[in-house]
Amino acid sequence: MADKKLTVVISQAQGKNPAKRELEETLAATxxxxxxxxxxLVPHLYDLSADHTGTLFLQALRGDLVILSWLYPRACHWILDRQGVRGKEGHVLLREEVDEDEEEEQKQNAPFENPERNKTIPDRHIYSIDLRVSSKPEDYVQEIKRIAGESQVQTVPLMDMLQSAPQPAQLEKYLKPLDIINADKNNGAETTEDVKLEPTKRRWYPVIDYGLCTNCMECIDFCLFGVYGVDQGGQILVEEQDSCKKGCPACSRVCPENAIIFPGHKTPGIAGADGEVAGLKIDLSKLFGAPDALEMAARERDAELVADGRDAVGMGVGLRKSSKVSKATDEELEDLMDNLDALDI
Structure with missing residues (x-):
């Protein structure tokens, strides 16, 4: 019988930041x-299209899986889910500290249950680890060894898994992380096809956290660019990823459950951060007298409509009356100041 092994995938950072590349290389070698x-090793998860060989490689993997990426774990998990790489969320100890009470408060309502979708989630765990948590490779190695000790690791070698996948020869290159990294260092010079990764382009689209989504449909009402749709089970989904307007996070601001993630956004609450930080995408604007989240979202949407040669619609379209955000009370502002103090920023 084959030795039991845990599959670890390193998702490369966007760009060629030397410190990030060094950490990736050290981890791969170790x-x-x-x-x-x-x-x-695969390219950045968020940039993988449905037909990219990196996506096909990930879909071919079986058993428990550890993903090391430059993403918040929540964003990583639901990007993979959207790509058909599904599993239960594995418990990771190496992470930013999140108050468990705050994490529970974030789940205001029960998520929408789609029996058909739930049938497609295999009995395995996916462990998402953010490579920004520590600059020390040994921290990640120690955590991965801990996971390997407690997980139901696969007994089929990765090479054998790939043989049953489409285009197996094209997928085998992902099993050569150091060759890929060295080829990347040389900018592809004298690189053979067996280690040359299929290129990606930077993408921008929303990712739905189905652990929080209540299927309220506010996003599909608000977005006027055809990004969202509904599956056969009646559940909201991102139907046309590339119809999303680059840099626009407006639909995330109107989501009452904080279930819409834009992993590339600079604001942690929109990029997929957990816990207390996640709510700050709205409240900081109240504190400093700027437009509230819904007003900001309407302005962002109008800017994209005008850029498309369409008329601005303001807050009169796609925003339900129940969604209107009232002015912050003194008590709310006091609570916000307490939250900011606790964040130590």
Whole structure:
């Protein structure tokens, strides 16, 4: 019987930041020496299209899976879910500290239950680890070893898994992380096709956290660019990713459950941060007298409509009366100041 191994995938950072590339290379080299681990490397998860070979590679993997990426774990998990790489959320100890009470408060309402979708979630765990949590490779190696010790690791070698996938020869390159990294250092010079990754382009689209989404449909009412749709089970989904307007996070601001993520946004609450930070995408604007989240969202949408040669619609379209945000009370502002003090920023 084959040795039991845990599959670890390193998702490269966008761009070629030297410090990030060094951490990726060190982790790949270290993990390759661990007998209980099989390591691979793919481009940035958020930039993978549905037909990219990196996506096909991830879809071919079976068993428990560890993903190291430059993303918040929540964003990473639901990007993978959207790509058909599904599993239960694995418990990770190496993470930014989040108050458990705050994490529970974030779940204001029960998420929408779609029995058909739930049937497609396999009995395995996916562990998402943010590579921004620590600059020390040993921290990640230690956490991965801990996970390997408690997970139901796969007994089928990755190479055997790929043989049953479409285009197996094109997927095998992802099992050569150091060759890929070295080729990247040389800017592809004298690089053979077996280690040359399929290129990606930077993308911008919303990612739905189905652990929070209540299927209220506010996003599909608000977005006027055809991004959202509904599946056969009646559940909201991102139907046309590339119809989204680059840099616009407006639909995330109107989501009452904070279930819409834009992983590339600079604001943690919109990019997928958990806990207390997630709510600050709205409240900071109240504190400093700027437009509230819904007003800001309407302005962002209007800017994109005008850029498309269409008429601005303001707050009169796609915003339900129940969604209107009232002016902050003194008590709300006092609570916000307490939250900011607790964040130590």
């Amino acid at each position: 993990l390759l020496m661990e007998p209980e681990i099989e390591v691979s």
